[in-house]
């Protein structure tokens with residue numbers, strides 16, 4: 065425990081809210097996690113593991129902590145216990161009982177009451193005659209659920225509520241976890257991610273995950289382990305030379321391996337002589353653990369006993385790795401040919417490689433210090449078998465046995481690793497290929513009977529390149545690039561880099577291998593990718609899918625105008641719900657996304673792992689406002705800015721959306737609803753939702769809403785007033801259209817009729833509130849609002865639209881638009897010179913005295929000009945033709961809105 069105290073370094077522990085069983089190989093999980101900056105808001109201190117959580121009313125009683133092998137689960141629980149025992153933390157706890165599943169496995173067949181189980185492991189409680197545990201605050205720690213061999217059947221196990229009732233250990237455990245037994249007790253269970261789903265949903269209060277060391281914590285660790293600043297600096301700069309090593313160092317146990325090797329080799333070697341690859345480092349590790357006969361510079365000789373044991377351990381490692389087994393019991397060892405009597409020889413010689421983990425009841429379990437050590441030994445074994453006995457253990461055809469075909473070990477290994485759906489042979493492959501490098505062959509001197517020639521490596525490189533060109537998924541190819549790098553072949557990467565820098569790289573004609581090289585280059589770049597802009601590479605779905613691993617490392621993804629389809633949305637959704645995703649901003653605007661695609665995307669947006677703060681959705685969500693509402697109101701939602709402009713949400717959509725806005729979980733600060741066809745009713749929903757949840761919203765963009773609002777604020781059904789129409793204007797039967805005609809119309813005389821050269825007509829409807837209407841037109845035309853009292857006879861100027869103080873007019877010709885009131889042309893800051901619009905919108909607000917004109921042809925609508933005045937009587941829509949501008953057939957039609 066003193067050692068643990070000294071070496072213990074804070075690890076990054078994060079609340080994840082839900083557990084996700086990642087089927088990816090642990091190395092891929094760590095690679096993914098290490099590439100991504102963790103989310104500080106999710107980090108917690110191990111001391112606070114049972115502290116109340118914000119947003120949770122109930123106290124935290126049951127915690128599940130996941131983490132890959134060697135990430136420090138056991139050490140963390142031990143540290144928690146130590147701190148408590150030394151009165152450093154959590155002093156409110158009266159009793160703390162740490163168990164490991166490994167110990168409990170042995171009691172599988174036995175029956176205990178909970179009291180007896182406690183007394184079995186902690187006899188002091190018996191001596192102290194403590195039996196009524198309900199009176200105390202208890203914490204049970206169960207470490208290593210992944211090692212459990214207990215049939216934890218939560219559905220069918222009988223219910224036990226009495227601490228004195230006897231039952232099998234698994235029944236006691238399921239009842240403790242379900243809260244039936246000692247409901248007031250607190251529980252902490254740790255497990256590797258793959259076994260987390262043994263605990264049913266809802267039976268734990270909080271799920272946390274250990275993400276390992278971040279960069280600062282790595283440095284801390286090496287300082288504690290090596291205690292020599294100069295050495296620590298050398299180690300840190302050494303690790304930074306290789307992304308692969310840096311990734312591995314997120315796992316504390318790998319830091320330990322690294323430190324063990326580097327402490328030793330840095331004593332005698334200069335920087336350029338340090339291990340170049342992970343494989344070389346692991347060979348060094350094995351050497352340090354072995355007993356050497358003699359030392360002759362760098363050429364170390366392997367002792368005969370260690371040779372034999374390495375082979376035996378390698379056999380065990382390889383055979384169990386193929387089955388995915390990482391913890392071995394005595395029977396597994398016997399099966400792999402390790403004599404039980406000599407086990408102590410192995411654990412004695414390779415103490416830091418092969419560990420015996422004996423529980424209290426003498427049940428022996430064995431494991432390699434870390435999965436990577438097992439993978440390395442397995443690769444070494446396969447390599448030695450091939451080199452020394454021509455046996456290709458990876459060729460399952462068995463032809464090699466009959467010498468019918470010369471098999472190639474590396475080809476079989478590459479293909480086997482590619483076949484694995486979750487990359488579980490990735491690291492094994494890297495080790496295996498790298499073992500045949502001349503530097504490593506030299507180190508293996510003594511274990512090998514013959515040497516590999518470089519021809520084999522050239523052949524392997526060619527084989528890998530062929531595979532890269534066969535259209536594999538990018539994820540699979542990344543490991544192959546690591547292999548090429550280890551084999552000292554940088555040609556593909558260099559070629560692609562050169563084409564990139566010379567601008568010769570045409571995305572449209574990239575070969576699959578070049579795509580993969582591009583991804584590898586972007587991922588290996590020192591610079592952090594903050595913004596991923598797909599258009600920079602190619603605005604296509606193919607590019608999106610190929611570059612996905614790069615997108616996953618970015619905080620902002622711009623995917624607008626990229627022709628993405630449903631397939632991309634499905635993929636995007638899984639990015640958003642991936643556990644370590646760090647995406648904060650997503651721009652999907654202007655993609656033709658189908659409805660079903662939106663549904664798919666929303667499952668990602670609702671995921672508790674989604675940390676998106678800004679979403680620009682383009683024309684996506686029109687039919688999914690309810691989904692949108694539920695996204696913004698999920699407890700885990702981090703959305704701060706939502707832009708759904710130009711979606712036809714309409715009032716009903718806004719009504720649905722408002723239920724989300726009203727929810728106290730909604731923390732939106734900016735909402736953009738420009739051009740969403742919202743009317744006054746929609747605004748009412750918004751207003752009421754925002755006043756119910758007023759603390760967050762800072763900016764509400766309702767551009768272009770007012771127009772639509774007024775369309776229905778007062779449902780205008782405008783009608784032309786035949787009594788006012790000039791005789792050269794033909795008014796349609798429905799009173800909606802007026803056309804200039806040569807032939808005078810037989811309209812009767814009327815006091816309100818325009819005459820002479822004032823080819824004009826008014827509408828019947830007087831506007832006294834707020835109103836909006838639109839007209840379509842052909843040919844030059846004057847669109848105006850006018851008092852009814854505008855003169856009909858006498859001086860022409862008094863009758864003409866725009867030439868007196870009775871009306872406010874837009875004169876629209878092929879040359880552009882001008883605005884007139886009282887003979888004055890208004891200076892318009894925006895000179896409208898493009899083509900004549902064929903649809904004009906007019907907004908009149910009587911009380912504020914405004915008349916605004918819009919070009920309603922353009923999308924978004926363009927504001928042209930606003931008159932400001934003070935109305936003294938209702939105004940009437942009015943239209944005019946003529947004044948040298950007119951042409952026969954000019955027409956104006958009132959639009960239905």
Ligand SMILES: Nc1ncnc2c1ncn2[C@@H]1O[C@H](COP(=O)(O)OP(=O)(O)OP(=O)(O)O)[C@@H](O)[C@H]1O
Pocket residue numbers: 071072073074075131132133134135136137138139140208256285316317318320
């Ligand atoms: N926080 C830490 N500080 C320093 N060293 C650590 C820390 N965590 C882990 N280690 C090192 O890593 C080794 C393995 O850690 P531990 O057994 O806790 O991992 P684990 O997550 O329980 O792994 P497994 O799932 O394989 O049981 C420790 O023996 C120690 O050398």
